[in-house]
Amino acid sequence: MSKNILHKNRNGCALHGALKVIDSVEGFAPIIHSSAGCSIQSKYSENILAGSNGRNHRGWLESSATAVIEKQVVFGGTARLREQIKNTVKVQAADLYVVVTGCAPEIVGDDVPAMVKEAQEQGFPVISVSTPGFKGNVYKGYEWAVRGIIERISQFHLPQRPNLKLVNILGVVPNQDLLWEGNLQELEKTLGLLSLKTNKIFGFGQDIESWRNIPNAGLNLVVSPWGLEIAQLLEKKFDTPYLYFGYLPVGTPDTSRLLTIISEKLNIPEEVITRAKYREEKLLAHQFQKLAQSYIKYDLQKELALVGETSNVVGISRFLQDSFGQIVKTVIITDNPNDELRQQIAEDLNTNPNYTTEVIFTSDGKAIDEELLKTRPEVILGSSLEQKVARKLSVPLIRISTPVFDQVFLNQSYIGYTGAIYLIQDFASALLAHTSRIE
Numbered sequence: 001m002s003k004n005i006l007h008k009n010r011n012g013c014a015l016h017g018a019l020k021v022i023d024s025v026e027g028f029a030p031i032i033h034s035s036a037g038c039s040i041q042s043k044y045s046e047n048i049l050a051g052s053n054g055r056n057h058r059g060w061l062e063s064s065a066t067a068v069i070e071k072q073v074v075f076g077g078t079a080r081l082r083e084q085i086k087n088t089v090k091v092q093a094a095d096l097y098v099v100v101t102g103c104a105p106e107i108v109g110d111d112v113p114a115m116v117k118e119a120q121e122q123g124f125p126v127i128s129v130s131t132p133g134f135k136g137n138v139y140k141g142y143e144w145a146v147r148g149i150i151e152r153i154s155q156f157h158l159p160q161r162p163n164l165k166l167v168n169i170l171g172v173v174p175n176q177d178l179l180w181e182g183n184l185q186e187l188e189k190t191l192g193l194l195s196l197k198t199n200k201i202f203g204f205g206q207d208i209e210s211w212r213n214i215p216n217a218g219l220n221l222v223v224s225p226w227g228l229e230i231a232q233l234l235e236k237k238f239d240t241p242y243l244y245f246g247y248l249p250v251g252t253p254d255t256s257r258l259l260t261i262i263s264e265k266l267n268i269p270e271e272v273i274t275r276a277k278y279r280e281e282k283l284l285a286h287q288f289q290k291l292a293q294s295y296i297k298y299d300l301q302k303e304l305a306l307v308g309e310t311s312n313v314v315g316i317s318r319f320l321q322d323s324f325g326q327i328v329k330t331v332i333i334t335d336n337p338n339d340e341l342r343q344q345i346a347e348d349l350n351t352n353p354n355y356t357t358e359v360i361f362t363s364d365g366k367a368i369d370e371e372l373l374k375t376r377p378e379v380i381l382g383s384s385l386e387q388k389v390a391r392k393l394s395v396p397l398i399r400i401s402t403p404v405f406d407q408v409f410l411n412q413s414y415i416g417y418t419g420a421i422y423l424i425q426d427f428a429s430a431l432l433a434h435t436s437r438i439e
Contacts, residue, residue: 008365008385010334010403013133017141017173018100024174024202027095031088032065033081033112034102064088081115089124095208098149099128106132127152139226139335142173146230153211154237164218164266166197171227171311174202178402182413183248190255190416193276194268215240218266223248224311225337241265246344247314251323251420252281254315280417287421291428300431303327305372307382308401309335314348316381316400319420322351330375334363334401379431396434398427
């Protein structure tokens, strides 16, 4: 029985994932069709999962919700939803209203599409996305919400204006990826080295026009397992090619490789990519030189364990191992990618022929704690949920994944060329601070 219990789940349910998507685009408004507990839990989970940096444009406690009770569960809640849609449109201005569903209405079979179609026939920009928690976690909710919004917008049959210099970013889950907004900005900066324009679709300045522009891109860049199905949909619908990189690049080897692949796909002249990489690679090498003396003096090479979602931990692990001389003993992937991708993830993480990195896929907090206590790393890179184990082992904990309770992250990023500089700075600082406390 205990094997079926998930301890310290950090991923939330599909409803939470859909709400994270909607809340991260200006002009989008959710209508939650579920119990009152789901609405309140959504706000609670946002604070827990995103930590101190959680962005919230409207505040989910202020969001529209049907808050179905026993009567609607027994006899159906479609009439309640019809009323809620009409009332929401009257009092809250939005470019797009998205009805998201919790478990109870899905179990009893409320005809949500019928209520949404009725609203659409009245001229309201309303869509629905099925997001019951029993069907998937927060990452599936991200996938379903993004797909649903894209399919709705494509119904308008807007004329495509292809732009080979435009790249959509897929796979960054807003407010679930701890550094999501900083990572998107760093990707924008990195692709800008090739004079490419980035369509981030989430975060500051992103609105319905960003989503209407999605079909016009010359390339879809997928930086986690959770953007792959969306990219395949866009390829089918709009004939847009995609690049499945699978994780966020960190440091010179991976970032330069990403730029090289993109330049080949978009036929960017070789001299442009060479010039773009030169200065950034030279700057990062300069920062390594500045740290070299301290690296040797304070013995900064350690055995590491990383805990977090695929998009972040793979790139960070590869950089720390291949470029910064660290020994990555264990990587625990918490976002549950499908079996087809797990083998590739394990291969991406095992780049050093001299030793093997153990790769574990689980979101169970108890299993994660037990693994960390067994392997006894000298440094843990993870979330605040690993703090207790870090204290038991008397090792530093560097926050790279959600949830985080004791730090603020605004536009920080550990990816690309610049992000790698901040990563080695924070890594070294955490080790030195830990050593000074012990002494």
